[in-house]
Amino acid sequence: MQVTRRQFCKICAAGLGGSSLGLMGYSPGEVLAQTNSFKLTRATETRSTCPYCSVSCGLLIYSMGDRAKNARSEIIHIEGDPDNPVNRGTLCPKGAGLLDMIQSPNRLNYPEVREPGSNGWKRISWDEAFTRIAKHMKADRDENFVTENSAGLKVNRWPTVGVLASSSSINEVGYISHKVLRSLGVVTIDTQARI
Amino acid sequence: MATTIIQPGEIEPLAGKAPWLRLPERKTIFARREKRCQALAKDHPLKNYLLFMAGVARAQQESLNGYDKTALPDANRLHICRQQGIPPLAVQNWRRDPSWHEVLRIMIEKVRDTAEPATADSLDRLLAGGGPAFEAMADGLLTGNYAGMDLAAAPLVGAALQVYWVHMATSLGRESFAGSAAPTFCPVCSSPPLASIVHSGGIENGQRYLHCSLCAAEWHMVRVKCSNCQSTKEIAYHGIEGDSGAIKAETCDECQTYLKIMSMERDPDIDPTVDDLATLPLDLLMDQAGFFRCSFSFFLIPAEEVAA
Numbered sequence: 001m002q003v004t005r006r007q008f009c010k011i012c013a014a015g016l017g018g019s020s021l022g023l024m025g026y027s028p029g030e031v032l033a034q035t036n037s038f039k040l041t042r043a044t045e046t047r048s049t050c051p052y053c054s055v056s057c058g059l060l061i062y063s064m065g066d067r068a069k070n071a072r073s074e075i076i077h078i079e080g081d082p083d084n085p086v087n088r089g090t091l092c093p094k095g096a097g098l099l100d101m102i103q104s105p106n107r108l109n110y111p112e113v114r115e116p117g118s119n120g121w122k123r124i125s126w127d128e129a130f131t132r133i134a135k136h137m138k139a140d141r142d143e144n145f146v147t148e149n150s151a152g153l154k155v156n157r158w159p160t161v162g163v164l165a166s167s168s169s170i171n172e173v174g175y176i177s178h179k180v181l182r183s184l185g186v187v188t189i190d191t192q193a194r195i
Numbered sequence: 196m197a198t199t200i201i202q203p204g205e206i207e208p209l210a211g212k213a214p215w216l217r218l219p220e221r222k223t224i225f226a227r228r229e230k231r232c233q234a235l236a237k238d239h240p241l242k243n244y245l246l247f248m249a250g251v252a253r254a255q256q257e258s259l260n261g262y263d264k265t266a267l268p269d270a271n272r273l274h275i276c277r278q279q280g281i282p283p284l285a286v287q288n289w290r291r292d293p294s295w296h297e298v299l300r301i302m303i304e305k306v307r308d309t310a311e312p313a314t315a316d317s318l319d320r321l322l323a324g325g326g327p328a329f330e331a332m333a334d335g336l337l338t339g340n341y342a343g344m345d346l347a348a349a350p351l352v353g354a355a356l357q358v359y360w361v362h363m364a365t366s367l368g369r370e371s372f373a374g375s376a377a378p379t380f381c382p383v384c385s386s387p388p389l390a391s392i393v394h395s396g397g398i399e400n401g402q403r404y405l406h407c408s409l410c411a412a413e414w415h416m417v418r419v420k421c422s423n424c425q426s427t428k429e430i431a432y433h434g435i436e437g438d439s440g441a442i443k444a445e446t447c448d449e450c451q452t453y454l455k456i457m458s459m460e461r462d463p464d465i466d467p468t469v470d471d472l473a474t475l476p477l478d479l480l481m482d483q484a485g486f487f488r489c490s491f492s493f494f495l496i497p498a499e500e501v502a503a
Contacts, residue, residue, distance in 0.1 A: 010497060041436045083418055091198050
């Protein structure tokens with residue numbers, strides 16, 4: 001059996017006198033005094049994937065904040081993931097500006113609708129948004145669904161709606177998207193990852 | 196931490212692969228450490244210790260420069276180690292050549308006058324014990340069993356062992372080593388790491404290496420991963436508010452340990468051994484935060500260890 005975990009040790013204020021440092025005759029007093037004036041910060045690095053294009057570059061997202069204290073953590077920096085074999089730490093200029101996209105004041109954070117005839121956007125709930133989209137889709141499908149072609153062959157097509165899937169989707173998401181859309185009869189399915 | 200935007204013509208060298216193992220520069224390893232000790236000693240609460248360590252590093256470099264030929268693993272042993280993923284110079288089973296005793300004697304002679312009286316007394320006692328005392332202490336240090344050891348003399352023994360192991364590792368060269376079956380220990384000598392180093396520039400830009408506490412070899416490990424239990428969940432970076440941010444403690448909530456991670460981009464002069472000592476307050480704060488240290492340094496041996 002391989003031992004893969006290492007020995008732990010404790011370097012603490014009370015133990016410094018008995019450590020090699022103390023026994024050698026060096027007083028830890030000043031270090032202890034200095035330590036009392038210091039404050040600890042906490043940051044995380046999280047792996048993610050760039051949302052922009054089909055290259056799907058690996059990202060390291062740096063956030064500040066102490067989750068233990070229930071504080072909202074803030075993203076402070078984004079860079080290419082050096083361990084990712086696709087981009088090896090690099091990013092294109094668009095990807096390098098991701099932090100500004102995330103923190104943009106113009107970023108859409110909730111569903112909005114611009115009603116026919118109105119001159120502005122109105123915030124709506126997710127429930128309203130889903131219901132509205134579903135109703136529109138149903139109405140469009142009922143109106144334009146093609147069951148047979150000119151030769152009388154059964155085709156069951158819904159040719160008036162197209163879908164563009166995200167390049168960040170994993171295989172399983174791709175499978176489910178395909179199943180759901182094809183079962184509705186959608187013909188035009190494309191993905192950003194093809195671009 | 197700046198993002199690399201590559202320019203035309205720069206993509207070709209980046210297409211290579213960063214080395215999985217970096218051996219120390221034999222000609223400069225300890226000289227660099229001496230310079231770093233002197234640079235950090237200015238206005239540091241541990242000034243006297245860092246200056247003493249500068250003298251130790253100078254003696255280490257001199258010993259390494261003049262190190263005679265010593266026994267090395269033969270081709271057959273290297274081959275078997277490569278096949279089985281065993282570090283060829285593993286501290287647990289490599290039979291030490293007594294040549295390092297002389298290194299230790301000369302080093303003690305050189306630094307004894309600059310040592311504190313308590314250290315000098317311990318060193319005298321150690322010298323009186325001779326070879327058997329050296330070997331007994333080396334066994335304890337290399338296997339992490341330092342109960343009852345004279346900790347005031349142990350750092351010097353560690354320093355001599357470093358010279359011996361750096362000498363062997365650099366004499367064999369990088370091609371002699373292969374990946375170890377235990378990626379959390381050094382693939383050259385199977386010692387625990389002292390710290391993580393994130394390199395800057397060239398093909399190693401942004402890559403994390405674990406820096407060996409004994410032979411100073413550095414082996415690659417992906418970032419945002421616990422170097423102890425290899426978990427990739429709940430990894431965080433703790434630093435001291437308002438400092439340069441070059442040195443942080445990488446913590447793992449799974450095994451409750453931390454290892455310092457040092458960014459060469461933020462400070463290109465970092466020497467893991469010296470910077471580890473100079474950031475002692477970070478260790479004390481991490482202890483208060485409830486994390487154990489899972490690295491080892493010959494130059495800061497705690498009074499008690501906690502079993503893994």
